[in-house]
Amino acid sequence: MTTALLILAVVFTALMMFGVPVSFSIGIATLLALFTVTPTPNTALIVSAQRVASSLDSFTLVAIPLFILAGGLMNTGGIAMRLIDLAKVLVGWLPGSLAQISVVANALFGAISGSAVASAASVGATLSPLQRQAGYNMPICAAANVASSPCGLLIPPSGALIVYSLISGGTPVDVLFVAGYIPGILMAGSVMVWLAIIARRGELPTDVRRYSMNEAAHIFWRALPALAMIAIIMGGIVGGIFTATEAAGVAALYTLVLGLLYRSLTLKTLVGSVINASVGTAVVMLMVGVSMTMSWLLASTGSVQMLGEAIIGVSSNPYVLLLLLNILLLVLGTFLDITPGLLIFTPIFLPVAMKLGISPVHFGIIMTFNLCIGIATPPVGSTLFVASRVSNVPLAQLTKPLLPMFAFMIVALGLVTYIPALSLWLPQVLLGKTG
């Protein structure tokens, strides 16, 4: 058992650092560990193949390709621009408005497109010329774009929460989705508070732009098609009209009809979008398949229990343990993207959290929030590279303005960690359940 665990950890880390795709690194490490516990190597090969396929046999996962397609189709035809305009109306009156707008635009567009990188690219490319023209400090603006780009991954619909639902053994997706709202808004809010503070200190222009009712109504009208997608999904789920998977199907149909109506969609671009969505799905699914196999191996060899006891051995005080888990995840999260982070650590940490009386929904939100902070940090942080490029700010200049933003986000993470109601109150009110 200890041998298997050792092989798993060492092989996975070595392969990943070498540059072998993460899913293959997990798969190979799991296979080698399996060799030590199965009677023949043959069994290990067949079991691996079967586990990968049977792990994907879930109606919940059917939502993933559909959400990715809907997000991809929404990411064309100027939707990003319309949502940025909406963000201008919403927070254009705050000090440091052009930086504040990028945060809100990321929260809106990230939720709809489902991609932090796509969101950082569109928001940064659109707003940085305006920010530069208005005399904004560009490193601060680019840092605000980086820090807020993952907000949309917590605000539903969220592919990360669907993956968590599966790996945590069937935590209801509807509850997770609704639970993500307040923490996601808090994440955005924490960056906005910092921006307001430095704007007052004179580090950002405080010019504000107010919109007349007419202008505001017009801008809202133009953003309505995108907002309607969220309304269909969340309205449908909260109203008990359909499951998350069915909502994803209806959302995909909606974006398809929208694309046809606006004539932005041709058969060729549609086929291209479907293939893109399929590749995006497959990359996540292979990771899900191999991680579920790893998780099964960990559970069946008693390793989860051993690791859990080791963790609880450090301290049995839930507050201390949550603090330690958060620190560990923040460090590991700088290396791991959200999906692999959730897939690798949920099977190990969730049993411990549950033993301490933390609900799976609350814990899923803590982990996702935590890993969201991690994707904006080097050495992985794709959003960092994107924001640096679209705003024309050298990477090295981003670190300093990012640090206080991370500090504020970590404070928000602390609130989400220690106040379960921030995650569980809304699902209790809207769905009448918290798990």
Next chain:
Amino acid sequence: MLKSLRKVADRLLEVGLVLSFLVLFLCVLWQVFSRYVLNNPATFTEEVSRFAVIWLSLLGTAYACGKLEHMAYNMLESRLSGASLLLHMRAVAAITLAFSAAVFLYGGGRLVLRALQVEQLSATLEVPMAYVYACIPIAGLFMVFYQVLILIAPQDFKIADEVEAALEHVEKEKLA
């Protein structure tokens, strides 16, 4: 010759992907339609859409191998160029090739044979599970094919870059 074979493989997988996507999409929509409009919820949709996702995922896994889309950390790779970069690509291809051949092609193939032997059937529709599992060795075959091609001619492959893709998309959106 190899390049045109690769194009054929890409096209075949693309057709497979679009078809699996269509099946799962229509199943989910039919499930909603039959429940609310026909008042007679379909029973086959859930199982068929689940199986379509398995096919989509496996064929997509193979397709992503050909496009070098599987997420990897490029801390080492970003420091390499020229011959050493090609050597690194070959090394990664050799490692993934071994896994694809052993688990997907061989393990998956044996799994299909075993499912045929014991005549394992699905829960609702009672279709042979061998048909569901068949996508594993098929994907394995394509994975091995692409990885051998990378071993032979890594210079013909371009590593997918999320950052570049996002920037290109933004450029295109601006022009539109």
